[in-house]
Amino acid sequence: MNSGIRFDGVSVAYGGTTVLDHLDLTVEPGEVMALLGPSGSGKTTALRAVAGFVRPASGRVFIGGQDVTALPPYKRGIGMVVQQYALFPHLRVDANVAFGLKAQKAPKAEIPARVAEALEMTGMAAYARRYPRELSGGQQQRVAIARALAIRPRVLLLDEPLSALDARLRSGMLAELARLHRELPDVSILYVTHDQVEALTLADRIAVMDKARLQDCGTPQDLYRRPRTEFTASFVGNANLLPVTVAADGVLFEGAELKVPAADATPGSTATLCVRPHLVGLGDGPNALRGRVTEVQWRGSTHRLYVEVGGHRVKADVRELRETPALGTEVTLHFAPQDAVLLGAGVADG
Structure with missing residues (x-):
């Protein structure tokens, strides 16, 4: 069963305002693709275009190689889970899970087994006869996922599914979603979130969205270790x-010459140097920067130091800090050349 998703130049506009601008993106069969971006970036609109809830102003949407742009939602073979669960309060759990099967006119004899299978998969088999009001938020979300899985979709759409849960439940549900992905290797998952931890934890690839456009796309490791744009570096x-x-x-920064990985860039051109805070050390070392401590935050396993270097604030996450530097103290920071990424450098001719 081919379950991939392809956006072919998809644009969506509301009242003359473009909310999704010429999206070209492919989700491979069995892949988890996270759409990551701030509010208003176009990520939920892209998901709704796959679901069939919005009609593109231009471009086409494909599921499993089939052009579904003009198909109604119920003919697309998708399961969908939204932030607020959308369970029917007057129906028991098993009836909620069966709802999609009945809407698709599945054979009545098959429905009980399909419901039981979905509830077992989500760990909710023991709650089949309860009402939604008798469940916790995390349990209600599991029921919503079970309802989506019961129809055996080729595509699963998740729209901010964990944002209504507290931190502990969110962590547990991330683990459950990762397990479900392993058990459903043929199902493509499109996961909309503004939470970078969710995207980094769950996704095979992340599509970074901003201002209605796709800004970047790659594996979590690539986007984190070698971002290609300032927006990606700051958002992932x-x-x-x-x-x-x-x-x-x-490169030169505030009079200091810093060693960075070789780049085909024109000397004298401007660029942005990206260094992750956890890769910045305190004390002497390569690429030393002198500055003044302006803020110290204790974060359990690390201290976050904010150091002003020539009018720029540099962040360093330092482990096992025996003595916290006083505010105003002059300190030296350093980072290894291979831990830096040069962004937006001018390219040399020839």
């Missing part, structure tokens, strides 16, 4: 973004 993880000038053997 935490980053120091330092304005630098390209030099013959590195």
Whole structure:
């Protein structure tokens, strides 16, 4: 069963305002693709275009190689889970899970077994005869997922499914979704979130959205370790973004010459240097930066130091700090050349 999704130049507009601008993106069969971005970035609109709840102004949507742009939602073979669960309060759990099967006119004799299978898969078999009001938020979300899985969809759409849960439940549900993905290797999952931890934890690839456009796409490791844009660097993880000038053997930052991985860039051009805070050390070392401590935050396993270097704030996450530097203290930070990424450098001719 081919379950991939393909956006072919999909644009969506409301009242003359473009909310999704020429999206070209492919979700491979069996892949979890996270659409990550701030509110208003176009990620939920993209998901709704797959579901059939919005009609593109231009472009086409394909599921399993079939053009579904003009198909109604119930003919697309999708399961969908939204933030607020959308369970029917007057129906017991088993009836909620059976709802989609009945809507699809599944054979009556098959429905009980399909419901039992979905509830077992989500760990909710023991709650089949309860009403939604008798369940916790996490349990209600499991029922919503079971209802989506009962129809055996080729595509599963998840729209901010964990945002209504507290941190402990969210962590547990992430583990459950990862398990479900392993048990359903043929189902493509499109997962909309503004939470970078959810995207990094669950997705095979992340599509970074901003201002109605696709900004970047890659594996979580690639986007985190080697982001291609400042927006990706700042939205996927935490980053120091330092304005630098390209030099013959590195870059210049506030008078300091820093060694970074070689780039085909024109000396004298401007660029941005990206360094993750956890890769910045305290004390002498390569690529030393002198500055003044302006803030210290204790974060359990680390201290987050904010250090002003030539008018720029540099963040360093330091482990096992025996003595916390006082505010105003002059300190030296350092980072390894291979831990830096040069963004937006001017490319040399020839």
